[in-house]
Amino acid sequence: MPADRMTPRERWLAVLNHELPDRVPMDYWATSEATAKLLRYLGCRTLDRACERLHIDMPLSVGARYAGPPIPQGQSIYGCRFRDVDYGTGVYRECVHNPLAGYDSVEEIEADYVWPSPDCYDYSVIPAQIEGGEDRPVRGGGSEPFLVYKELRGQEQAFMDLVLNPQIVHYCLDRLFDFCYQNTRRIYEQIPGKVMITYVAEDLGAQEGLLMSAAHIREFLLPRMKRMMDLAHEAGAYVFHHSDGAVVDIVPDMIEAGIDVLNPIQWRCKGMDRRLLKDRFGREVVFHGAVDNQQTLAFGSVEEVRQEVADNIRILGEGGGYVLAPCHNIQAVSPPENVVAMYQAGYELGRY
Numbered sequence: 001m002p003a004d005r006m007t008p009r010e011r012w013l014a015v016l017n018h019e020l021p022d023r024v025p026m027d028y029w030a031t032s033e034a035t036a037k038l039l040r041y042l043g044c045r046t047l048d049r050a051c052e053r054l055h056i057d058m059p060l061s062v063g064a065r066y067a068g069p070p071i072p073q074g075q076s077i078y079g080c081r082f083r084d085v086d087y088g089t090g091v092y093r094e095c096v097h098n099p100l101a102g103y104d105s106v107e108e109i110e111a112d113y114v115w116p117s118p119d120c121y122d123y124s125v126i127p128a129q130i131e132g133g134e135d136r137p138v139r140g141g142g143s144e145p146f147l148v149y150k151e152l153r154g155q156e157q158a159f160m161d162l163v164l165n166p167q168i169v170h171y172c173l174d175r176l177f178d179f180c181y182q183n184t185r186r187i188y189e190q191i192p193g194k195v196m197i198t199y200v201a202e203d204l205g206a207q208e209g210l211l212m213s214a215a216h217i218r219e220f221l222l223p224r225m226k227r228m229m230d231l232a233h234e235a236g237a238y239v240f241h242h243s244d245g246a247v248v249d250i251v252p253d254m255i256e257a258g259i260d261v262l263n264p265i266q267w268r269c270k271g272m273d274r275r276l277l278k279d280r281f282g283r284e285v286v287f288h289g290a291v292d293n294q295q296t297l298a299f300g301s302v303e304e305v306r307q308e309v310a311d312n313i314r315i316l317g318e319g320g321g322y323v324l325a326p327c328h329n330i331q332a333v334s335p336p337e338n339v340v341a342m343y344q345a346g347y348e349l350g351r352y
Helices: 008-016 032-042 047-054 106-112 145-153 155-164 166-190 214-234 248-257 274-281 302-315 336-349
Strands: 060-062 081-086 091-097 138-143 197-200 238-242 261-263 286-291 322-326
Touching: 008 322, 032 047, 032 336, 047 336, 106 166, 138 166, 138 214, 145 155, 145 166, 145 214, 155 166, 166 214, 197 214, 214 238, 214 248, 248 274, 274 286, 274 302, 286 302, 302 322, 302 336, 322 336
Parallel strands: 060 138, 138 197, 197 238, 238 261, 261 286, 286 322
Antiparallel strands: 081 091
8 A cells, every 4th residue: 555645734735725635535523432432443542543543634623711600511601401312322412401492582682691702711722732733634613503593492493483583593693603703713813824624514404405495594694604704714724514414405505605615415315416516516615524324334334335435436536625534423323344444445445
């Protein structure tokens, strides 16, 4: 096997610039339970060591340290309360208290609710977080406010609000996006020019289509997301857009707004054919993900995993523009043999 000629940072940067790297970069997304299984299988004590063994180019994430008033255990800075829910092979944290669920107007929220501030965070810890990681891409800042809005209002009410209470949606999203904007700006200020990737995310798709109308996405989310994207580009960072599901109908709008990377490419969803995506959008965005964890990683054979990796590299990696990764977090049901096969195949087959 030829030796790598690039560092993970150089490899990501080449792909983000639509240049050919030495090989396809590889990223890692997984639940804590899936990671623990993988580490036991590999005999590794840390994820960093596992990434080294599997040649994974995982970005280094940076962020501020909370330094504000104490937050009760199981509660977010927004006052949402969470409970761990066991689903058999692992645990997910589910929101069980929505602090803004009972409000009927902006005036009520303004009178009674205190929004968190970036001033509650210590950003001086960030420079130390990248020490020793100079060869890795750095991820920092970003936004996913409609996710928080759903936790504040309750998921059903949040979607109803788009039609019934648009003034509440606009008001809350302004506050949530402004927090993300200021938080991201302060991260950039601590390590000027060092952040390569900023996530501007929002789950917009289900298995068969969009979770909300394209008109609602354009009204409530796109202008605010574009403001985040402009901030990232001004700081020299690339915009990594995460949106699950069948989102092909809104991808042109996202590209126009400024995304550089599209994730996670759930190609089994309606309209998300890999060849279609590559042909339509491959000159404008980088593709990230695409190794299916609804079926292939979870229930497929090692050979089926290797074949899917080969297909992804052949289609999405044609001429560059692809980062190999699972299409969302690897779940604990996925055999570690399949996870290892994904990265071994990527390392063997992804050379240019």
